Amino acid sequence: MTSTSTLSVGLGDDFLLAYGQLPKTKQKKVREFIEKFRENPTSPGLNYEKIKTAADPNLRSLRIDQDFRAIVLKPETGDVYLLLWVDKHDDAYAWATGRSCRIHPETGTLQVVKSVPEAAIAEGPAAVPQQVAAAQPGLFDAFTRKELLEVGVPEEWLERARLIKTEDELDRISEDLPADAYEALLCLAAGFSLDEIKVELGLTAHGQVDTSDFATAMAREASRRRFVVITEDSEMANILSYPLDRWRIFLHPSQRRLVEMNAKGPVRVLGGAGTGKTVVAIHRAKWLAENVCESHEKILFTTFTTNLAADIQANLRKLCSHETLTRIEVVNLDAWVRRFLKSQGFSEVIDYREDRTKELWQQALTATPLDCSLTASELREEWEQVVQEQNITDQVSYIRARRVGAGKRLSREQRIKAWPVFDEYRTLLRENGVCEPADAIRKARAYIESQKILLPYRAVVVDEAQDFSSEAFRLIRAMVSPIRAAQGNALFIVGDAHQRIYGRMIVLSHCGIDVVGRSRKLRINYRTTEETRAWALSILKGCTIDDLDGGVDDQRGYKSLVHGEPPLIVKCANEDAETAAILHRIKDLRDNGSADATICITSRTHSRLDEIKHVLKREGIPAFEISAQQSDNSETPGVRLATMHRVKGIEFDHVILTAADSPFSPDGDGITNFKQVPLVQRCLVYVAATRARMTLLVTVATGAA
Numbered sequence: 001m002t003s004t005s006t007l008s009v010g011l012g013d014d015f016l017l018a019y020g021q022l023p024k025t026k027q028k029k030v031r032e033f034i035e036k037f038r039e040n041p042t043s044p045g046l047n048y049e050k051i052k053t054a055a056d057p058n059l060r061s062l063r064i065d066q067d068f069r070a071i072v073l074k075p076e077t078g079d080v081y082l083l084l085w086v087d088k089h090d091d092a093y094a095w096a097t098g099r100s101c102r103i104h105p106e107t108g109t110l111q112v113v114k115s116v117p118e119a120a121i122a123e124g125p126a127a128v129p130q131q132v133a134a135a136q137p138g139l140f141d142a143f144t145r146k147e148l149l150e151v152g153v154p155e156e157w158l159e160r161a162r163l164i165k166t167e168d169e170l171d172r173i174s175e176d177l178p179a180d181a182y183e184a185l186l187c188l189a190a191g192f193s194l195d196e197i198k199v200e201l202g203l204t205a206h207g208q209v210d211t212s213d214f215a216t217a218m219a220r221e222a223s224r225r226r227f228v229v230i231t232e233d234s235e236m237a238n239i240l241s242y243p244l245d246r247w248r249i250f251l252h253p254s255q256r257r258l259v260e261m262n263a264k265g266p267v268r269v270l271g272g273a274g275t276g277k278t279v280v281a282i283h284r285a286k287w288l289a290e291n292v293c294e295s296h297e298k299i300l301f302t303t304f305t306t307n308l309a310a311d312i313q314a315n316l317r318k319l320c321s322h323e324t325l326t327r328i329e330v331v332n333l334d335a336w337v338r339r340f341l342k343s344q345g346f347s348e349v350i351d352y353r354e355d356r357t358k359e360l361w362q363q364a365l366t367a368t369p370l371d372c373s374l375t376a377s378e379l380r381e382e383w384e385q386v387v388q389e390q391n392i393t394d395q396v397s398y399i400r401a402r403r404v405g406a407g408k409r410l411s412r413e414q415r416i417k418a419w420p421v422f423d424e425y426r427t428l429l430r431e432n433g434v435c436e437p438a439d440a441i442r443k444a445r446a447y448i449e450s451q452k453i454l455l456p457y458r459a460v461v462v463d464e465a466q467d468f469s470s471e472a473f474r475l476i477r478a479m480v481s482p483i484r485a486a487q488g489n490a491l492f493i494v495g496d497a498h499q500r501i502y503g504r505m506i507v508l509s510h511c512g513i514d515v516v517g518r519s520r521k522l523r524i525n526y527r528t529t530e531e532t533r534a535w536a537l538s539i540l541k542g543c544t545i546d547d548l549d550g551g552v553d554d555q556r557g558y559k560s561l562v563h564g565e566p567p568l569i570v571k572c573a574n575e576d577a578e579t580a581a582i583l584h585r586i587k588d589l590r591d592n593g594s595a596d597a598t599i600c601i602t603s604r605t606h607s608r609l610d611e612i613k614h615v616l617k618r619e620g621i622p623a624f625e626i627s628a629q630q631s632d633n634s635e636t637p638g639v640r641l642a643t644m645h646r647v648k649g650i651e652f653d654h655v656i657l658t659a660a661d662s663p664f665s666p667d668g669d670g671i672t673n674f675k676q677v678p679l680v681q682r683c684l685v686y687v688a689a690t691r692a693r694m695t696l697l698v699t700v701a702t703g704a705a
Contacts, residue, residue, distance in 0.1 A: 007079040009038050010218055010229045011239065012101075012112065013250050015070075015083045020243035022086070026068060030086055031240055033064050038230065041074075041081045048074075051093060055115050056100030059084075061092060069093070073101045073214075080214040082227065084112065103217045106149045108209040110223040111178040113154045136165045139189055151184035151197050152222075153177075161185060171530065171563060179561065180222055183524065190557045200523075202253025221253045241318075247279045247526075248319050258520055259283040266491035268465075268508065268515040270547060272558045273536065273690035274527030277494040278463050278649065282312060284492050285461045286320050289327040292489050297458035300479065301330045304467040304502065308332065308649040310631040312463065329457075333472055334437055337444045344447060348433050350440040357429070357436055364425035371417055378408055379418060385504065387422050388438050389470065395419045438471055445475040455479050458490075464649070465495030465548055467502040473511035497545045497553055498537075501645060501684045507550040515549060523557040527651055529564035532696050536689040539682050567689070567696040578701045579615055582656055585697050586621060586639060589654055596622060598653035600640035602688045608658060609641045626650075644688040655692035657685070659700050 019030055037046065047063040051071075062070045069092040073082035085095045098115040140148065145158050153161055157177060164170050167189050174182045180201055187197045197203070202221035210216065218227050228249050230236045239249055251259065258269055258280050271277045285301045293299060301316075303309050313330040320328070331339075338350055351357045365376060374382070392398045399415050410418070429435055435443070447453070457479050462468070468476075480490045491513060497505070508515055525533050537555060547553040572578035582601060589599055603609050609625065616623045616639060624630075624638035626646050640652060689696055 007041055007081065008215055008218070008229050009041065010080070010082045010227050011249075012082060012084045013226050013246050014112065015085055016239070016243045016246055016249070018086045019240070022068075026064075027240075027243075029065055029068070030070070031237075033062070033070065034083070034236065034240075035233075037062070037081075037083075038233070038236070048072075051096045053093065053097040054100070055098050056096075056102065059096050059099070059101065061096070071096050075212065075214050077212050078214055080218070082214070082218075103209065103211040103214065104149075104152055104154065105209050105211055107152045107180075107203045107222060108206055108217055108220055109152055109180060109203070110214065110217045110220075110227055111152070111154065111180070112226075113156070113178055114176050116156050116160050116176075138162055139164045139166065139170065140185065143188065143194075147194055148185075150203075151188070151194060152181045152201065152203065153184065154181060157181065174561065174563065179226065183561065186559055186561075187557060190559070192557060200254050202257070221256065224256065225250050225252050245318060247276065251279075251283065252276070252522075252524060254520075254522060254524075255280050255283070258522075259287050262489065263492075263518055264488045265518055266493065266508070266513045266515050267518045267520070268548060269492070269494040269520050269522065270553060271494070271496055271522030272498060272525060272533075272555055273496065273687065274525035274533065274560065275522035275558075276524075276526055277496065277522060278312070280522070281461050281463045281492065281494045282315055282319060285316065285328050286324055288459050288461070288489060288492075289320070289324045293327050293458050296456065297327070297484075298456045299328045299459050299461060300336075300457045301328055301461045301463070302333050302336060302476070303463040303649075304332060305464075305648070306332050306335065306628060307626070307631050307646060308464060309335070311649055333441070333468065333475075337437075337440050337475070340444050341440060341447075346443065346447075348435045348440070348443075350437060351434050352437055356432070356434050360428040360432060360434065361425055364421050364428055368420045368424045374408075374410075374414065374418060379421060381408070382410065382418060383422055383425070388436065389504065391442060391471070392422075393426070395423070398422070438469060441469070441471045441475050445471070445478045448475075448478050454481055458484055460491055462491070462493045462495075464499075465493045466497045466500040466506075467495075468506065469504070470506045470511050473506060473508060473513060477512050493548075495548055497548060498540055498555075499648070499683060499687045501648065501680060501687060505546050506548060509549055519547075519549070523559065525558065525560035526562075527693055528560055528690050529562050529692075529694065530560040531564060531566040532689060532692050533558075533560045535567045535696070536686050539686050539689070540679075543679055543682065565695055567698060570697065570699045572699055572701045575611075575701050578658060578699045579612060581699050582612060582658060582697075583615060583619060585656055586616075589695075590621075594654060596637060596639045597624075599656070600642060600647060600652040600654070600691065601656045601658060602642050602644050602647045602691070603658045604644050604684070606643060609643065612658070613641055644684045647691050648687050651691050651693055653692075653694045654697075655689065655695070656697045656699070657688050659685075659698060 019027060022030065036043065049061040051059050051061055058073055058075050060072050060074055062072050064070055064086065067088055068086065069089050070083055071085040071092055073084055082101060084101060085092060087095060099112060101110070101112050103109070104111055140161055148158055148161060149155065160173070170185055170189060184197050184201060187200065192200070204221065217223055218229055242248065255276055261267070269277060269280060281301070285299050288299045301312060303312060309330050309332040316325060316328060316330065334352060349356065361380070386392070386401055386403060387398060390401055392401055395416070398419055399412060403409065448455070460476055460479055462476060476491070484490055493508070545553045570581050572581055586599060590596070601609070601612055613623050613625065622638035623641055624636050626632050626640055626642040632640065632650050
């Protein structure tokens, strides 16, 4: 039923956080309270009480039951009510103490502001000798009070901000500042200009700010990252069904602009791990389905693996109405290709597991004498990186083929001698009715283009773009008809080459996809702690990372807004000692209240996971292995086990990264040394480490078992 009230009722993201942590029985009472509250916020039965210790005279306490209270903002003017917090009576009052909810006079953004402790200004930066602090310039000395106000720093925090000398000091007060103010200071420290920050945070110019107009403030782009106005009962019910999935409701201004942008051509979005690329892609698919699609059209959402596709489908169900969901098709690309070719009458077997193609490759090597000083592995690399990548079908083309990015440089004579192996392999594939996935993708694209097949897709959204091949992107480009592509909003591509664990480097422009002028970047990590983010990124130190279009990507401004424990690196004498350390960690987490399903053990190989799973079973600890056949299910009990490849795209409170079966070794500082490890393996560890929301344990065995 749609509410007919003319009053505006909004929720703050802190309210949802507090609500999500309540017992189920209390959540039910809160929902009943909200229903009555929305019907008539002025009802005397709600028991409004003033909070004497609150810094804001407009904050009120409302009775949920005998024990629990909600903290609500009721401005002096206007019909706007904001639910800000819910907790036990004393805890709710403690939250309200020293807090105020108001409109920033320069940015017009709605903020919940904590009072600055008097000691914070009197004492200045902690743990810094007075003479050193005096000599060291302030981090924000170059900016005037007015400039700091313009990017959202509350007026009472200006003096405290001037005392900050280092980013570490800024981090220590991160939880006391409004999120937008902290982020603005973070960007200033990273070297962003004032104009860049205003664009990033959605601080658009809007003239004189009316600090009493809360309805207008809540509608502003920068406010919508923390507050939402509820207009329908069904909307409220949907929000409260998944209260901790705040990504469904609150988007950063930089994310919302991407979701709702009207693009004339393909869009590419980059961002480090945890920056919300998949969240943006999911919201983008919903927006396209609701604002661009005609009734006979669909949005195709494709990603690299079946597990990721299943996770995305599950999240879309939480976000979309049934009608919207029917317009979005989610499938990993290989599955789409297999289904399409079958529907068009193609009978070849696509060998995704490489069972048959490995056998045929070996037959080609055996049948063709090899005299070109190449090893079998080098020859296979030549096939994958040059012949298959460029779809070379004759010797002359192979000899002339470009070799940018290919492995070993071969002489003309070596290529001539190697070609018969490739030619024989192609013949065997054809005779046996078998094709590699790359051939299947190529075949699907060629058929669509030659037969001028009109697929139902108004647009394609691509997640994990860094793991797709060039041929895959040529197919994706062909999936949207030229007429639809000319209408705009046809391709939306998100990825991060720092997380490339499959495939080779691609250049979108070489695939007929022009993203010039429509390339964007996300920089704020919402998943991992800053400590984990920094450690994970250090794994890739010294590596040149591409931007998916022939340029170089950088991590300028990439930062997490959440702090926690530094990653724990544990050196073990052998695998047995490493397993014991893992077991000790799990028991410690369980003793401290962590649910088994929030813990994940990840390794490069299945064999190592099998060993650990056996030990867990012996200790009576339930375990659940995430595989191609079994996606993660929060309802299934057990500590999670997953390979580093399989853990991609999902996240856990606690991650245990076992590295006993890898080439990684500890250095003298106790930090794992990755300098001699190939880039693709370093990226794999980066991906695995950044699955951790709260804690990360890395175990390293220094000797044999």
